[in-house]
Amino acid sequence: MSHLSIILPAKNEGEALKELLPRLRAAQSDAEIIVVDDGSTDDTRDICAAAGVTCLSSPYSMGNGAAIKRGARAARGDVLVFMDGDGQHDPADIARLIEKLEQGYDMVVGARDWDSQAGVGRGVANTIYNWLATRMTGQVVEDLTSGYRAARAARFREFLYLLPNGFSYPTTSTMAFFRSAYPVAYLPIKAAQRIGKSHIKPIKDGVRFFLIIFKIATLYSPLKLFAPTSLLFFLLGCANYARTFWVDGRLTNMSTLMWSAAVIIFLIGLVSEQITSLIYRRDA
Incomplete structure (x- = not known):
């Protein structure tokens, strides 16, 4: 199997990381684990040190996408796995993602079902995103905004310059892969309730909804x-x-x-x- 790097963007997710990192190490003992600390004010760095994983710290918050880019640049593996640091994603699913990736895909995305959505509003928004992306690409897009995904490092790094510093890196990377004719697959997963307080804000999310709609179009075929x-x-x-x-x-x-x-x-x-x-x- 290819050398694996697991990248977790985290901002004040210390409580979740205490439980997640040991489970992650148990599931993938040989993998490189990188926690990208996006300007946390809690004990994230100490928790990473105690767990024996790499922690890349920023002096201030730059955004989820910025953390993804920083982690992708630092990773040594030729396969990258991205997952949230809030405890929603099950480390046991990594093996399933890698197995699917080795069937000839360049990226495999963990597709959440309706019960795994963070509220009805987010579920409706994601359904619209998926429908529009499917119409634009001509391929079935099961979960455009899922942050749980595995990708070949060389392919993913081709699009680092396109990724925003904010929250829509999954949308951007997925549409970029489709546009470049890199095969993408979806794998059903269950996402648990996050540990700790969500960083989602309704008004800001509403604006983001319309921006992502335009991004879907402009990234593929305006x-x-x-x-x-x-x-x-x-x-x-x-x-x-x-x-x-x-x-x-x-x-x-x-x-x-x-x-x-x-x-x-x-x-x-x-x-x-x-x-x-x-x-x-x-x-x-």
């Missing part, structure tokens, strides 16, 4: 989002023209504005498509 929007404005312009011509026998500024918007949106989508292609271009 024209698939912009072209239907352009067509919608064009049809609205036609409908408005038909109404005003029938009632007043004239063309109004509103119809002209809608048609102009349709052309502009389509051109923006076309330019975005070219930019996306350049982002993923690899030198031979």
